[in-house]
Amino acid sequence: MTDTPIRYRLAPIDLAGHRCEVRLTIDEPAADGQIVSLPAWIPGSYLLREFARQIETIEARSGRERVALTKLDRNTWHAAPCRGPLVITCVIYAWDLSVRSAHLDQSHGFFNGTSVFLRVQGRETSPCLLELVAPDRRQTFADTPWQVYTSLPEATGVAGAARRHGYGLYQAPDYDALIDHPIEMGTPQVARFVAHGAEHELVFTGTAPGLDLGRIAADAKRICEAQIAFFEPETRRAPFLDSAQRYVFMTQITPDGYGGLEHRASTALVCARADLPVTGRAEQSDGYRTFLGLVSHEYFHTWHVKRIKPALFAPYDLSRENHTRLLWVFEGFTSYYDDLMLLRSGVIDLPAYLKLVAKTVAGVERAPGRHKQSVAESSFDAWTRYYRQDENSPNALVSYYTKGSLIALGLDITLRNATGGQRSLDDVMRLLWTRYGRDFYQGRPRGIPEDALPALIEEATGVDASAFITRYAEGREDVPVRELLATQRIATRPPKAVTAAGLDVRVRAQGTDAVLATVLEGGAAHRAGLSAHDVLVAIDGLRIAGSAGLDALLARYQPGASVTIHAFRGDELRAFSVRLGEAAPAEPAFVAE
Ligand SMILES: [Zn+2]
Secondary structure, eight states: OOOOEEEEEEEEEEETTEEEEEEEEEEEEOTTOOOEOOOBBBBBBOOOOOGGGGEEEEEEEEEEEEOOOOEETTEEEEEEOOSSOEEEEEEEEEEOSSSEEEEEEEEEEEOHHHHHHOOEETTTTOOEEEEEEOOOOOGOSSSSOOOEESOOOOOOOSBBBBOOTEEEEEESOOOOOOOTTTTTEOOOEEEEEETTTEEEEEEEEEEOTTHHHHHHHHHHHHEEEEEEEETTTTTTOOOOGGTOSEEEEEEEEEOOOEEEEOOOOOOEEEEEGGGSBBOOOOOOOHHHHHHHHHHHHHHHHHTTTTTBBBBSSSSOTSOOOOOOSSSSIIIIHHEEEEEEEEHHHTSSOOOHHHHHHHHHHHHTOOOOGTOOOOHHHHHTTTTTTTTTTOOTHHHHHHOTTHHHHHHHHHHHHHHHHHHHTTHHHHHHEEEEEEEETTTTTTTTOOOBBBTTTHHHHHHHHHHHOOOOHHHIISSSSOOHHHHHHHTTTEEEEEEOOOOOEESSSSEEEEEEEEEEEEEEEHHHHHTTOOOOEEEEETTTTOOOOOOHHHHHHHSOOOTTOOOEEEEEEEEEEEEEEEOEEOOOOOOEEEEEE
16 A cells, blocks of 8 residues: 555635535555545544535545545445545534534634544554644634634645644644544734643633633643643653644633543643633632643543553544443543642632532532442443433433542542552552553554553552442442541531422423423422423412522421412413422532641
């Protein structure tokens, strides 16, 4: 097989209509016709998203000749044999305002390769050249030309190579790399910092008056340095230098969004404007801690899931679900270390950290589904259950993020106690890194077998943790967090007596109505016959005005009181006799002794 580069060209052509044109050139197509396909999912987000449904038009040519394209399935095409070069041109609609796909308008463009770059079957390991084309400036909202922000390296040794932040040619060693460096185009606010010698960029798209970029850069630097020193205490080498010159945090500022997606040398984040700090205000809000936690989480993934991976992800099968029982190790351990790294880097203090742990404990303990599904099962079924939640999910599911982080906390303390403080989960992480992660993109792409974790923990610490994993990860028992924290001189304050009544539901506002989003199994509303989607009207004849109005009315009753609740099921009014339960218990309070 030849090793001529696969050539791609991405041009934003219709900003108001959210359309880009992507051209793929294969100099030497397969002799019996070339098969090309678009991924059905994006690594890191475990749901089939069928990106090919956004391809509006697709056509193939060789020179002046049109080449017949036959669609084989939802994501795949076969181009008839031709002498080449084969040129396939797509117009793709890009208006998904999430981190998982692509979006384009007059203010900016954001592209994940999984949404725009066809895979050339049989040539996945060939190098790729990508030409990025600037939009017509008259179509943009900006007064200045759009620039390019990506961790994808600029091409070297070819004519037309891009300069930093410019248009022109970029390069990737193979298709897996090409689709793992998302691309932002626009006129964002940008800050830079160096962490242990490695360059990092913070790119903020969207409007945020008074944004304190300097403060974010200073905090992010501490978080990144703590993580680099954690995995590589001797060399302090940043992990992404195997793939890129710099790491890029791409953040989309939104009214109320939250989320992130990890890549090998960058991450795409969505945050709420109110969570970002304002210049001149020194206090650390809960929202800003949430944002820093997201930064810490996605950066930790640079090691853990982008390089240390389940064997079942090495390589990914991008055409279908990849079922692993280990997402709790990757998302749960990352969720444990994201907050812990805020503490270790000094960005938050111990009381603030213990508040974050308490919030996680409360979140896990409020969902009855944790006794029906283990985190291993939740991992395996992520594609059809965790990523496709509905009104019953809290009754039926467990989160491999939150319970996974409590398992990591419990395991860490268990390992510390069993070794007199000599070993910990940190040693396990460093073994996973040196065994599986460090050389992943340097010719040794292998991952952790599904059943290998207990042996790896024993190798790193000398402790047999298989019973712990069987109970809390393979099984459905609650992690005894309070008892384990007590061994670390962290006490649990007894909760205050609950005096307000509650319905054991989750409520969502719909206009001025309070609608039952979830009825928790076995709770007061469930026992009385209320259902998710019921619209609450009145308690004992008093109108319920929204979810705040519901709380205000319930606060007037004692737990155990009997009331009549009127609610619409569909458009039919029903009356329910309800014996009220307790308002949701307060979060536990953990305090260092
Ligand atoms: Zn994650």
